[in-house]
Amino acid sequence: MEAVKRWRSEWRYPTTLLCIYGFFSTVKPMEPFIILYMTGPDKNLTTEEVNNQILPVWTYSYLAVLVPVFLLTDWLRYKPVVVFQCVMLFITTAMLLWTRSVPALQAMEFFYSLVTACDVAYFSYIYSVVDQKRYRKATSYCRSVQLLGYTVGSVLGQLLVSFHLMSNNNIMVLTLVLTAIALLVSCLLPMPRQSMFFHRRQNTKSNGDGTTDVAEHASTSMKSLEEIKEEKMDKSIESVEDTIRAKEEEGPKDEDLKESVGSQSCGQVLLQLWRDFRQCYSSRQLLYWSVWWAMATCGYNQTTNYVQVLWDHVQPSQNFSIYNGGVEAVSSLLSAGAAYSVGFTEVRWEKWGELTLGGFSGLGAAALFLMTFIGNIWVCYVGYIIFKCMYMLLITIAMYQIAADLTMERYALVFGMNNFGSLALQTIITAVVVDSGGLGLAIIPQFTIYASYFSLIAVVFSLRGLFTVWTAQRNQTETTPPDKNEPPDSIEHRL
Known part of the structure; x- marks a missing residue:
């Protein structure tokens, strides 16, 4: 019994439960064939209804709920939002099974947007219940199990x-x-005691002068003297809150006082988020990587959302055998391998990274052009695998570069803002290109635009990468000291 209690108190227990949750929530056998299911005899919808009326609802809803869900996730300390995500996933699947009308399936897309917005709770939960030294191992387990779930679902x-x-x-x-x-x-997940913003875990020690030092659980890189003073002020406020909570537990509750403290704490969090936002994006290198992240993720989401419509256009599923599940499984495994290889690649990404972003984005654009204009389903399948591998490789590099000098709190903030930026771009493209209220383009013109969009990304970041490499080479030449063994005449001649 003692061994069971000890195991449950360790990091392995919540990590194991989260991995089991991640596996069963991502095994979706019908997902690679969702367009076939909706346009087939089960739902009897037209391709235009699915493409131009139903699927765009997810983009609009995702953008609307992302920020509120992000804040509620931290305030509620993750577990309630993880449970809520699974409830929404159950409702989404049930509606997809038992409803047939366009308005009902549009409502289903709204519920699915809540599912995807709650992913932040899944990936943030583990950081609140394990020690910092276990972050990398726990994250790799959770991501690997999710990938395994997608692969098993696709093959099944x-x-x-x-x-x-x-x-x-x-x-x-x-x-x-x-x-x-x-x-x-x-429901079996343990409830975290702290979160990244609203419920921070901090340790204090007295300095003998009435002040306290704050020792954050996360690293303290990129912190200025002004921020340290602000942290001490935040700590003083939290000490007052703890005293008030203790008095509330001992005596009658003062609801007005409790509400006042809660609003002040929320205001402090929002103010700190704004300060962190300005501090993070003041770095030009982080800004460039974030711009690529937002733009490329926008194009990737649009491509994956509508690629089944393209496949069905090239080879109608009602008349031919289709292998969407196998393609998704292969692309997931190869993408995982590409992402995993980044950790073993010795490259100065601060010098060559932007050029890499441009070059591989160009390969992704070429794959999209082949998918669009070569009317062969196998070319479409291979092009999709190449495109997905290129994106997963580059997004892994971008994540690594952005997170290298950030605390865990800023890591979550920057990642959330980058995703919000990608959704904003995706909403614009969807409203103009896809939605029946806009241009309502057919699938081939849509993918022509997506391929051209990635071509633009490739050109911009290739030029920026060439400039970065040239600047680095010039600075290296200017700062290289002359060889002491070189004769004076040679040095004078070289100058």
Whole structure:
């Protein structure tokens, strides 16, 4: 019994539960065939209804709920939002199974936007319940298990569809069962005692002069003297809050006082977020990497959201065998390998990174052009695998470069802001290009725009990368001291 209690108090217990949750919540056998399911006899929708009316709702809703969910996730300390995410996933799957009308499926897309917005809780939860030295290991476990879930779901879906082992509706019922298991596991997660912003874990020690020093659990890189003073002020405020809470537990509750303290704490958090935002994006290198992140993620999301419509256009699923599940599985595994290889690549990314972003973005653009204009399904499949691998490789490099000098709090802030920027761009593109209220373009013109969009990214960052390399080479030449063994005449001649 003692061994069980000790194991539950260690980092392995919440990490194991979170991995189990991540696996069962990502095994979705029908996802690679979702367009086939919606346009087939089960739902009997047209491709135009799915492409121009239903799918765009996810983009608009995701942008609207991202920031509120981000703040609520930290305030509620992650676990309630993880449970809420699974409930929304269950509702999404149930609506996809039992509804048929366009308005109902548009509502389903709204619920799915809540699911994707709550991903921040999944990836942030683990940092609040494990020690900092376990961050990398716990993160690798959670990400690997999610990848395994996507791969298993894709392979399972391909087998069930190709060999007609289950009807589409029965596959959706299977997904509901898997989601119910994930929901049960999410309820078993331990409740964190602290979060990154609203409920920080801090240690204090007296200096003998009535002041206290704040020892943050995360690293303190990129902190200025002004920020340290602000932290001490925040600590004083938190000490007052702790005293008030203790008095509330001992005696009658003062609701007015409690509400006043809560609003002050929220204001402090928002003010600190704004200061951190300005401090982080004052770095030009971080700004450039973040711009690429926002632009490329926007294009990647648009491509993955509508690629099944392109595949169905090139080879109609009603008339031919399709292998969407196998393609998704292969692309996920190869993308994981590409991302994993970054950790073993010795490259000065601060010098060559932007040129790498431009070059590989160009390869992604070429793959998209091939998918668009070569009317062969196998070319489409191979082009998609190349495109996804290029993006996963580059986004891993970008994450590493951005996170290298940030504290965990700023890490979450910058990542959230970059995703918000990508969603803002995606909303504009969706409203203008895809939505029936805008241009409402067919799938081939859509992918022509996406390929041209990545070509623009490639040109901009290639030029920026060439300038960075040239500047670094020039600075290295100017700062290189002359060789002491070189004769004076040679030095004079060289000058």
